[in-house]
Structure formats: C-alpha cells, structure tokens
Amino acid sequence: MKIASWNVNSLKVRLPQVLDWLQAEEADVLCLQETKLTDERFPVLALQEIGYQSLYHGQSTYNGVAILSRLPLQDPRCDWPDGSDGQARICAASIGDLRIIDVYVPNGQAVDSDKYRYKLAWLARLEGLLREELQQSPNLLLLGDFNIAPTDLDVHDPVAWGEDILCSPAERTALQRLFDLGLIDLFRHQHPETRAWSWWDYRAAGFRRDIGLRIDLLLGSKTLLPRLQEVHIDRAARAAERPSDHAPVCLTLKESV
Secondary structure (H helix, E strand, O other): OEEEEEEOOOHHHHHHHHHHHHHHHOOOEEEEEOOOOOHHHOOHHHHHHOOOEEEEEOOOOOOOEEEEEOOOOEEEEEOOOOOOOOOOOEEEEEEOOEEEEEEEOOOOOOOOOHHHHHHHHHHHHHHHHHHHHHHHOOOEEEEEEOOOOOOHHHEOOHHHHOOOOOOOHHHHHHHHHHHHOOEEEHHHHHOOOOOOOOEEOOHHHOOOOOOEEOOEEEEEEHHHHHHEEEEEEOHHHHOOOOOOOEOOEEEEEOOOO
C-alpha cells in the first residue's frame, strides 16, 4: 500500500498537480493539508473520476485537511471529538487495518506569541486524542505537516535557526511526547543519518539553493515496522511549475503480515 502526505498550499490552485500526481504515482491514500477550501467547494467529483473517495474538513482561505483513498474509508472523524476548535486541522479514517490521522499542526508564528501557546496546547490535545486512538487501533499512522523539525539533522542550518519557531525546545518536547506514545518517525527510521527537507521557503530561492526543513512527517506504530518497505520525499513535485512550498512524503507498506 502506498500512502502519502502533502501540504498543497491551496487545492484550488494545485488540483491539476494533485490529479496528475495521484495517477502517475498510483497512490492508494493521499493526505492533504492546507487545502484552503470550504467543504462545499471540495473537488469531490474530479477525484471520483480518477477513483478516489474523499474525506475533507475545510475552511476558506486557511487550513483545511483531507484524506483521499482508492480504498473504503471507515469510521471517519473530522475535527476534535467535541468539535470545539474552530480550525480545520485534523481528520481521521480507518482504511483496511490502518487508522490514519491527518494533521496540520499550527505554525505558531513566533516563540512566546499567543499563536505559539495555541500550538503547544493543540499538540497536548493531540497527545490525549492519540492515547485514546491507540487503545482502539494498534496499527496507527499519524501524518501531515507538523510545523516542527524534530532535530537539528532536519534543519539546513541549525545555527541560523537556533531555537526559533519550528525548532524551539518546547515544540520538540511536545513532539517527543508523541514518540513516547510508541510512534516512530518512519523516514528517520529508514534513513537515520540522511539530511533531507520537505519544505523550502518560496523566498530567497530556497528550493534552488536547497535551503529547507523536514517538517512533514510520517509517524507510525511500532507494529507497522515489519511492514515498512520504503519512505521517501518526492522532490520532483516541488520542482513543478507553480508548486506548493512542500513536497509529498511517501510511504510504502506491505500488506498485513
């Protein structure tokens, strides 16, 4: 099974790229972030025409997440269980024996800002949700744009970034708490020493100069490690015309063993 995550930075702008990518890569599941579309404008029919069901949770201009699948989507959930957040940042569904949770973690803007405190609170809430999900679904994938570079190995210039937003100790500690639940950074598991990025700033020719961060993550339960075949970042999509500033991150799993 091929599963991917991609912050598309506006599905309205990048729908042709997404449709082409899905057909070329023959992905079974694609999780999107920053769709920036209200639910009534989500391109359900265009995706159905190429064989994909859609679960989506959006809002205008900002945020928005979606799960696209060639396989049946079961037990779907959008937003938090109490629906109290008001920002479209999380959705989940069961696909086969997998529980897939798609997240767009808040950026945080700047260390010590109100948005930074919201980010840390959001991550703490996610930790609580995952504890519940893991009790019911041992084969869990948590994937999306985390807006956190896990370690300095995931930063093109750790000295320049220092303890700034996306790299601050509190953010990394919050992410570590998710690892402490038993989730594994699948890219880092397969590529323990590789310096690779999933996001490159549009400014200052970041992609051409290969100045980026790895903030788009695929986290999986330990139960999935025997099924892990391949994990990579699809830089070719970032090199397309009018690209998102993120590249798809891709995972291939064996069927259940």
